[in-house]
Each structure stands twice: as C-alpha cells, then as structure tokens.
Amino acid sequence: MDKSSHVYDTPPAGANADWTVPQNWEAFSADEHAMWDQLFARQTAMLPGRAADAFMRGIDVLKLTRPGIPDYRELNARLTSATGWQIVAVPGLVPDEVFFDHLANRRFPAGNFIRAPEQLDYLQEPDVFHDVFGHVPMLADPVFADYMVAYGKGGLRSLGFGALDHLARLYWYTVEFGLIQQADGLRIYGAGIVSSYAESIFALDDPSPNRIMFDLLRVMRTQYRIDDFQQNYFVVSNIEQLLQVTVETDFAPLYARLDSLTDIPAGEVLADDVVVTRGTQEYAKGAGR
Template sequence: MKKPDTHVHQTPPPGAAPDWTIAQNWDAFSADEHAMWDRLFTRQSDMLPGRASEAFLRGIDVLRLEKPGIPDYRDLNARLMAATGWQVVAVPGLVPDAVFFDHLANRRFPAGNFIRTPDQLDYLEEPDVFHDVFGHVPMLADPVFADYMVAYGEGGLRSLKYDALKQLARLYWYTVEFGLIREDGALRIYGAGIVSSFAESMFALDSDSPNRIGFDLARVMRTDYRIDDFQQNYFVIDSLDQLLGTTVNTDFAPLYTANAALPPIAIADILPDDAVITRGTQDYATAKA
C-alpha cells in the first residue's frame, strides 16, 4: 500500500516466520534508540491532551506507555490482551496485504521493529516502532475500535477476490491513519498518522488549509490521498460506534462494484453532497506546489 523502501521485502527475510513475524529482541535496542523513543514520546504526549481523542488518551494510560524506552511487548501485550484480546507482533517492515489483513483479523497488530534516526525526527514514509506502537496501539485498547480493526482485516481478506485493494487502502488511510472524531462539540484526533506526528497534530486541527468533511464510507473509498505531506482532506466521524457500525453493516461487494464504475475523487475536491465541516483554503498545498 506504500512505495517501496528499505523495509519492504518480497518474501519473508531470514529469521522471519511464514507469517512475517520476528522476535522483538527488546534487549538488542540501543540506549540511543530508547532515547529516541523517549524524545518522541515526551514531545507528543505533552501536546496531545485536548487534541487527541478520549479513547487514545485512555489507551496511553491503560497500556502504561509512559514507561521510559521502547515498550517491551511481553509487558505491553499482557495489558493489551487483558483489555481487548489484541497483541502486538514485530515484523521486519511492511508486509504483503494478505498477511497484514490476516494479522488484523486475528487481533495481531504488526509493528516495524526499528526506530527512526535523528534526521528523520519529523518525517519518514515507512512506519517505525514509534508510529506503530505509540500511534496505533492505544486505540486498540478501546473495545469498539479494536472490533473495527478486526472487521477491517476480515473485510480485507474478502476483498482480495474483488480487486478492491485501492478502495480499502483509502478507507484505512482516512480512518486508521488520518481520522478525526467529533467529541463534546470539538474535533479530536484518533488517526495514528496524526497523533504520531508533532506537526500534523497541530495542522489537522488548527490550519485553515485542509477540508474537513463528514465521514461517508463510499465517498472515502473513492478519495485519493497523499503520502508525502500533510493531508488536504480529513474525514470526521461522530463516534467510534458509527465507524464500526457503518463497516459491519455494509455489504462491501456491491459497493466495490459501484465505486469501480466511477472515477476516483481527486484530493481536495468538494462534492455537492459532502457534509462540509471546514472548507479549506488549500493554501498550504498550493504554496508547496
């Protein structure tokens, strides 16, 4: 679902199991790598109260991620399993779609087993352990979101016979990675790509540039996205129950077919039927172009 990079493999690399999992080998992380986690964690956790969703902040507490250093999955998984039956498994990098869907369907979240370097502090395209564990795992401690991720994995496995990976990738991107939620009359962040990014955590809520649009499943699955900079669209759900209910109550097969007969929706386009919360100026993207 992403561009090739140094942590993408065509087959399981040496030492990986057939399902692409590897030992976390927590003791092998260096002091500098643990220090990088602490630097990132402190920077994000200091600014996310009042910005991140209640479920995300609650997950940080439930999982006790505030402990110094990269989390040891032996401890983390004991708490996560008790909360929702999920566990984190280490993988060498991005895994094939079918492998990824199978892990999600079986309540396993694959996490990259490396951490960014100081020159990658503010941006990297490939997901490292900070993005995967800090960004994704707190939400997996919420029972409703945890069930949504299982439904997504199960749906992903079924989608392989419909040539619908691009549609599902858009759904994942605009919810799991870059989703916003309305809580107590304000917008909050729940997407991992935002909560793990210092700059986008501010941009997604404060900037006048992006569109913020009410979530619509079919619309989201047709909407292109960008992987190289801040998003030009954010889609807003009213609750995690809405996200789960919409997903499990939809027959995706005819939706795939209907969407495939229509052109994709260009980034930043506003449609007549959109529930527009914020019509963005797109000034940021225009200036970068």
C-alpha cells in the first residue's frame, strides 16, 4: 500500500494494538505548525455567525498557550475536565471496531499528520486539523459528548447486525455534516463543514443543496458523497435530539426494517420530508470542488 495515504491494513510500526501512537508533538516541523496556524486563523475569522453556539463555546478549548498544532498534553487537560474526553493520536484511518471502541470510551482518534500546502482547501483523508479543530469543540459540549459515546457503543453493537453502512450515514449526516436550527437561524456544527472554508459557506449560503429536518430512519437510508459538497444536509432542532434518539431507539428492529427498504439517492427530496430550504441542485449537476 501507499504509506503516504495514511490508510493501513494493520497497525504500522510503532502503533499500539488499539492503533494509538505517541503524538510526538516536538517532532512536528515549523512548516507543519504554520499550516495549522493558517487554517486556524482562517476558520476562526469566518465561523462566528455561522457555527453553532456549542461549537463557538467549545473553541475556547483550542485556545492554547502555544501556536501551532495543539499539544495533546495541554489540550486533554482542558477537554477531560470539561467532558471526560481525550484526544489520542493515530497514524491514519483506523478499523471500524477500533474507532467505535475509542468513542465508547471517550477517546477521539486524531490523525497524526497535517495536510500539505496544495491540500489547503480539501483533502479526502482526515488530518489533525480536521480531527482536532473540527471535532474537539463539540466534544467540549456535555450533551454532544454523551451522544458520541452512545454512537460508539451503538457502533460496536451494529457490527453484529451487518448494519455498518446504515450507521455510518448517521455519523456522516450529524457528526461530520450536520446543521442545527437555532433561534437566530441555521448554523453548522459538523466537523467536515466547520473545518472546511468552502463548505462552511456552501452549506449555509449556496442555493444548491437541500436542507431537511432530521429524521433517523430517513438519514440512515440516505446515500452521501465522500468527495464533494453534500447535496442534502440534515438539520437537528437541538443537540439533545441527537442524544435522545440514539439512546432511546432500539436499533435491532430498525436495522431489520432498513434491510427491506431501498436506499435514497443523495440529493433526493421525499414527499414527507420536512424541508427547510429546497435546493436547486445546480451544483450537483456540475462540477466538483
């Protein structure tokens, strides 16, 4: 395999059985720290008024004493105090059961690399900026933190039902690309949006995508795009909704029902959807990031 892809079949040299590695903060180069600073400055300047209140409150967790990629020794002291979570370094993408186990035990695995300058606006594999800047602020919110634990535990159970594809859609449309309806308007909270300058604008301002109120079954039936802006975004009324539906739903009969239903293509609007804004889908017809 291409080691530069940060995708491994087995734990690489130096990794523990749970795929964690030492962060080795001191080993990051000046250029790598500068890339973090550039990304951090750009996002924090444009997110007020766009990002969810919970995210903006959580951004204080990232206000560390040193510039550059956060040192997890300092970051975890603050995050653990807030919600009991900690960030652990991993070499890249980890197997599903490893990922779920980390979440179930309040550990968020973060890629131990940062994008190159030519990947400033987009990279397919999550780097330390996506994983830490994108995810940590919401993990400082107690309700969202509990949702992530519940998701991790549910993920471990899902492996026995062969339902991983359906559960992955729940993560994608909430943790990665979720919107929330606040009293002062729609806001972004998904890590895939808040860590992306272009999608932070597209998700709220562009007329192309549909924005649909969250429904668990609907979300778990809906396909998604991994290499471009989303055609549908799902909107929660509040973070408590995510926790409640995850904790209170018996997923076993839900998985059985999903097996008998067809998938819904990305970008499709159903007759019974509660639509916040119906998109033109003009971007979807065209063209890429």
